[in-house]
Amino acid sequence: GAVVSQHPSRVICKSGTSVKIECRSLDFQATTMFWYRQFPKKSLMLMATSNEGSKATYEQGVEKDKFLINHASLTLSTLTVTSAHPEDSSFYICSAIPGRNYGYTFGSGTRLTVV
Amino acid sequence: AQTVTQSQPEMSVQEAETVTLSCTYDTSENNYYLFWYKQPPSRQMILVIRQEAYKQQNATENRFSVNFQKAAKSFSLKISDSQLGDTAMYFCAFTESNAGNMLTFGGGTRLMVKP
Numbered sequence: 326g327a328v329v330s331q332h333p334s335r336v337i338c339k340s341g342t343s344v345k346i347e348c349r350s351l352d353f354q355a356t357t358m359f360w361y362r363q364f365p366k367k368s369l370m371l372m373a374t375s376n377e378g379s380k381a382t383y384e385q386g387v388e389k390d391k392f393l394i395n396h397a398s399l400t401l402s403t404l405t406v407t408s409a410h411p412e413d414s415s416f417y418i419c420s421a422i423p424g425r426n427y428g429y430t431f432g433s434g435t436r437l438t439v440v
Numbered sequence: 441a442q443t444v445t446q447s448q449p450e451m452s453v454q455e456a457e458t459v460t461l462s463c464t465y466d467t468s469e470n471n472y473y474l475f476w477y478k479q480p481p482s483r484q485m486i487l488v489i490r491q492e493a494y495k496q497q498n499a500t501e502n503r504f505s506v507n508f509q510k511a512a513k514s515f516s517l518k519i520s521d522s523q524l525g526d527t528a529m530y531f532c533a534f535t536e537s538n539a540g541n542m543l544t545f546g547g548g549t550r551l552m553v554k555p
Contacts (some may be wrong), residue, residue, distance in 0.1 A: 357541060359541075359542070359543065366529075366548075367545045367547070367548070368546065369545045371542060373545075406491050416483060420543070422541055428487065429543060433482075433483070433484050434483050
């Protein structure tokens with residue numbers, strides 16, 4: 326089946342540094358990638374939608390200068406958390422749609438801890 | 441804006457018994473898709489079942505079935521013969537056919553299957 330590979334699975338970084346999270350579609354072309362954030366014991370909140378070759382669309386309240394999204398190819402989308410702070414610590418998940426039957430595929434998630 | 445509501449934050453069931461998780465949603469559209477996702481402790485999102493709104497027949501996947509009541513905007517998940525491996529967070533999700541494929545999630549129900 327269609328797979329989205331997300332790396333890293335866990336990352337710890339110091340305040341003020343930047344962290345890049347990658348999501349790759351392994352056996353399909355992901356025209357669109359969705360980026361979610363999930364707090365402990367909470368639901369997934371959509372942060373932004375990235376489309377290959379164009380600027381990402383951010384949800385209300387999400388700082389686009391802090392959460393930089395790049396979708397330069399049909400198989401790779403990246404989320405960079407810039408100048409990370411402890412409040413950015415969270416679980417980040419990407420998702421794509423392999424086909425036209427709305428079968429969303431999710432990455433395995435990245436647990437970010439900012440110290 | 442569309443909303444998805446899961447009114448049961450936590451539920452428990454004895455192994456081999458049946459449990460039903462509730463989900464209601466709000467939309468003014470006629471064409472849409474509904475999903476149930478499972479998130480085990482690994483936090484990998486796993487598709488459990490999917491329902492197209494234009495289909496009157498309730499979707500079924502082995503021990504998992506839904507009760508889709510379009511007029512009532514209700515989409516409950518029934519798990520039969522519950523297994524210990526069913527212990528997880530369950531999220532109801534919704535997307536409109538013309539909403540750019542964006543998934544909206546409910547708040548989740550934490551299900552514990554007891555031996």
